[in-house]
Amino acid sequence: MAATIGVGQFGLLLVGMRAGMPAGLTSLVLQMQALFTVLFAVTLLGERLTARRVLGLAIAFGGLALVAYDFGVSGPLGAFALCVAAAAAWGLGNVVQRRAAPPDSLRFMVWVSALSAPPLLLLSLWLEGVPVLVAPLEGWMSLLYVAFVSTLGGFGLWGWLLSRYDASIVAPYTLLVPVFGMSSAALMTGEPLTWLKLLAAVLIVCGVLYAGTTARRRRPSPLQEALPRRG
Template sequence: MKRTDLLLSITVMVIWGFNFSMIKLGVSDVNPLVSTAARFAIAAIPVVFFIPKPDVPWRYVVSYGLLFGVGVWGMASWSITAGLSSGMSSVLLQANVLIGMAVGVFILKESLPTRKLIGAIIASVALVISIAFTNGNVTGFGLFLVAISAVSWAAFGLVVKASKTKNAFVFNVWGMLVAPIPLLLLAVFIHGDQVLAESIQQWTWNTSFAVAFQAYPTTLFGYWVWNNMLIRYPMSTVAPLTLLVPVFALISGFVIFDETLSVPQVIACSLFLIGISLIVRAPKKAAPIVLLSVATKH
């Protein structure tokens, strides 16, 4: 991966890490599915009226919107109200990295060098540590929801690849336009139509700020960069970058909500960083072999 692309991707990982605290802020008073629907509605509108539909079949746009909007962020937001801390939700979501690498290897037939395999093993160990030493901030239902989110993350990356889209920003915006209605319908199906009126009544300035942060720097900017990286590089290289997200999410959760960082969590973060360095670091190029022709006089 080019250095400029790597730095841009890391910047997005910082934003995405901080975003988990914004999700927690946004769902403190309002139903998580409703607040997620608002996030994607204001991210897509009015931008969608100024850009043409991406030159891909509708099935890719709709699949992306459902997986990305409902599957990833609807479930991740819900997992926080289901008992996960914002930091732990981000950590457990990183199972998508292992799924993404597996998809890259077994479905997309991408190669997996030994160095990346070792990095994946280290990352897996870090994930186990994070689950085993949670200070009680993991619930069974929350774990189920974030597992759906992780699988959906890997799946939407596959949709981006399969669509062969050339304009990541346009594809992202039109895909987001699909998400709000299914999210609201799911909220009404689970909680009844009163959930909409209750959400409006309970809406606060904190909710507005949190939703705006999720819509603009996180979604419009972040996923424009992310989808571009998916288009340019193998999934097995791009997916592991998200291992940086829980590092920044745990830090922001500690700073904003006073969520504690246990010693095992610090160890897990360190292991994440080691795994990333092994997976995304470009292999050293072998020194060129120069053949010299020696002319001999007879």
Template sequence: MSQTLSPAAPTDPAAARDWRTPLELGFLGVVWGCSFLFMRVAVPSFGPYALVELRLTLGALVLLPFLWRDRARFPLRRWPLLAGIGVLNSALPFLLFAWGAAHAPAAIGAITNAMTVLFTALIAFLFFGEKIGARRATALLVGFVGVLVLAAGKSAGLSVGPSALAGTSASLLYGIGYNLVKRHMSDLPPASSAAATLGCAAILLSPLAITHWPVAPVPANAWACAAALGVVCTGLAYLLYYRLIQRIGPARASTVTYLIPVFGALLAWAILGEPLTWTMLLAALLILGSVAVSQGVFRRR
């Protein structure tokens, strides 16, 4: 998951107490948790390049009507930046998570994805002059300790370190992309911008996808997972997320970050039979706890 845009806070304060909010947040947590399971199933048959190409293309197609509607707001001069952000915020992170899913349980990617919130604050501090404060700095250190704990673990006797590093790198790229979007694309409609960046990323990745397209027949379950990854976990999920942001604000909507690792790990355990280890649990507690501290959850309460 990438939190690509932050529209204005909701105009109706009662929206945050709407009964739909917890249901939609829970649904998003399940959908984005499932994305790691879908990658785990599909990537052995497709490989990372072809799978990510399908994900980008299908996600862009779902959102394409919004881009067509708002096409007048996307002059030619903005497209190079859109393409660059598409690579940083979609193509490369998706590739890293897909590669990681080919070498370790789905829970590894789901847990490291939560580092996006911390990396977003770090990049804003290092390159954009935003204050980070002692609380967030401490949270970052705790989060990195969680990544080290996760990387030190094993699954089926094999180290998950490379996959944990890949997922952490993907989250770092999400953090960079989020800051770029916040500063250069905040005046554009969210769904249309997502369609533009996903579409650009799909076009730029297509040569690699074509040269690495699977030669063996791809099973039906892998096709189904790839389609769900693009249509549901990318296109439709972005639409729901933007709708949530507009209704309850970005801070409240970002709480879905806490649900993704939980659902990702539990679904992979229940459906794929993948093990849940103590290092995964400890790492998840450290990373999610650090995210909660960085966002001031306990202080507000």
């Protein structure tokens, strides 16, 4: 788990952004983890891939394709490949966590974070050299948010969901990340929301909801129940 999500996902993701991948496009590409999670869950855990999930994922990824078209692919090919690899590492980590099924997801993530710190520190020293521990208040606030809110809190809750539901059901909900990212950027930084982005958001939400729910079985009518069964 530490090797997949802690080092693989975050390490490859941050190196890809350092190589020139734009932040908005990065958050979009990283959502390919839902596809990798489903593929790994089917091949490694033997989970059943229904036609409903395939269609829901196809609709959601159609929305992601619209967002990618609207943003425009401006990052270098190598940086893009690193982000795709980060998505694959996240997908594999989801399946590993589903397989492990830790009883305490928050405590589990604390240990994952602790074991991930030394390899990430070595990677940082190799690529960036000795760090300078002087940063503005916004930098320290960002560090605290990433450490305690998004990592421990977010992945702790994520692990709790994976321990109770199929990974192929939980993973598609991360496709909602670009929707929240676009709306937050519009509210906080004034970025415009185009009709293409809104259409993409609708496709993503509808695809996720369709893939994550099950078809309701039709109950027989009282007349059908009263009729004697043949055979």
